[in-house]
Amino acid sequence: MKKVNIGLVGFGTVGQSLLKLFYKNKKLILQKAGCEIIFKSVCEKDHYKKNILQKIDKKISFTPDVNTIINDEYIDIIVELVGGVTVARDIILSSLKKGKHIVTANKAVLSQHWHEIFGLGNELNKMVYFESSVGAGIPLIQSLNEGLAANKIIRIIGILNGTTNYILSTMTTLNVSFKTALKTAQERGYAESNPSMDIEGFDTAHKLSILSSIAYSRWIKPQHIYIEGIENVELDDVKFANNFGYDIKLLGNAAIVKNKFMFEVRKFLVSKKHVFSSVTNEYNAILIEGDFSGPVTFIGRGAGGDTASSAVMSDIIYACKNIVNIVEGRFPYVFYDAKQKVETIKHDEICGYYYLRFITIDRPGVLAKISYILGKFEVSIASVYQQEPVEKIHRGASIIMLTHKIEEKKLLKAINEINKLDIILKKTVHIKILEEKGK
Numbered sequence: 001m002k003k004v005n006i007g008l009v010g011f012g013t014v015g016q017s018l019l020k021l022f023y024k025n026k027k028l029i030l031q032k033a034g035c036e037i038i039f040k041s042v043c044e045k046d047h048y049k050k051n052i053l054q055k056i057d058k059k060i061s062f063t064p065d066v067n068t069i070i071n072d073e074y075i076d077i078i079v080e081l082v083g084g085v086t087v088a089r090d091i092i093l094s095s096l097k098k099g100k101h102i103v104t105a106n107k108a109v110l111s112q113h114w115h116e117i118f119g120l121g122n123e124l125n126k127m128v129y130f131e132s133s134v135g136a137g138i139p140l141i142q143s144l145n146e147g148l149a150a151n152k153i154i155r156i157i158g159i160l161n162g163t164t165n166y167i168l169s170t171m172t173t174l175n176v177s178f179k180t181a182l183k184t185a186q187e188r189g190y191a192e193s194n195p196s197m198d199i200e201g202f203d204t205a206h207k208l209s210i211l212s213s214i215a216y217s218r219w220i221k222p223q224h225i226y227i228e229g230i231e232n233v234e235l236d237d238v239k240f241a242n243n244f245g246y247d248i249k250l251l252g253n254a255a256i257v258k259n260k261f262m263f264e265v266r267k268f269l270v271s272k273k274h275v276f277s278s279v280t281n282e283y284n285a286i287l288i289e290g291d292f293s294g295p296v297t298f299i300g301r302g303a304g305g306d307t308a309s310s311a312v313m314s315d316i317i318y319a320c321k322n323i324v325n326i327v328e329g330r331f332p333y334v335f336y337d338a339k340q341k342v343e344t345i346k347h348d349e350i351c352g353y354y355y356l357r358f359i360t361i362d363r364p365g366v367l368a369k370i371s372y373i374l375g376k377f378e379v380s381i382a383s384v385y386q387q388e389p390v391e392k393i394h395r396g397a398s399i400i401m402l403t404h405k406i407e408e409k410k411l412l413k414a415i416n417e418i419n420k421l422d423i424i425l426k427k428t429v430h431i432k433i434l435e436e437k438g439k
Contacts, residue, residue, distance in 0.1 A: 003036040004320045007069035010081030011044035017305035018312050019056045033320040041069050070094050080104040089113050096126050103315040105132040111209035114219040118334050125329030129315035134207040135284050137307030138300040144214050151290025153215035156254040158286030160207040162303035163198035164230050164250040166190045169280040171238045178233050190282050200229035201265040208252035218340035225263040226347040240400050241269050247277045260345040268434040269355050348408040353433040359396040359426040366423050377414035380404040396425040
């Protein structure tokens, strides 16, 4: 039986889980791969992890020097699990140049260096697989790249980040502030000590970039995506949304609008009747709509060592099958045309429905002033709710409005003018409402 040697770079949570999965299900994995898989070397800068490795398999060599693995002529596949961008990029490119195939879980490096990585891989007939980069164990990449390959993708939208979904779910169910929910997420291992990539929307943008690049056969850069996060979400808005029959979710959204591409990562009010509303905590949910397949929804855990390692092992099996059958790299796994332009339409040029919350002083005539400016910019109001302040000295009154369909650019101009009024105590909150089909 042919042997395929693996070099593992990065031995953190996912790397350790990967080896445990391999040895637990080794017989099944080898049957599906059609060859003998050997984890030959592990590279890890934290030397104490050598003891962890030896408990799993003493035969696997341990090294802190990544070049030892990259330059090993007997290694066929390098699994990159170090994270980050600069170091990971160098490892991937150097490995490809040395004739290695790549399996990676790194969404940031792929979204930011798509052309460079896949351009070199295709040039050298080397494979780059990355199933776990989006949705952890949810088989999104393969489904989009193969199962839905015949379709023109009309839309990709979903909950792509488990950390933000956990935080928003906690705020909703436990009636706690963003700060408290974030602390809970960190204590339970669902958020990093520095959670900025997650809560500011960049992680979701990287994943949306990857899915969109596959769907539209061109490199969709993070710069093409409008990005906002959840760091400013207040409990009041979570409560009001709930009263109106909505939950707040951070969604990545890619669509074709007026024959142009639109990409955004932002907060949405999602109807409690929508499937996304029922997806809570660390779970992800992604809807991909093809012109012939219609909408297909994927739901599963979007984070965690075990779920991610499942997808990494799947990539290894797939790569091994190609190596054994001597077809590796002959046809690109990712097809894209570097010359294809990405013509985008800005998020604020699109019409939608919105939730607005104005925080004002409590005196007569406030609503009239706000309504006048909204009317001036053609913003039509569907419903209004006003809440009296609990303590008039310390807190303003909240006026909540749901709008009819309006171009966001007009809405933002109205909000900007309203925010300059002396009756406004705090910056106006505006959140897009996820439109139900047929509206």
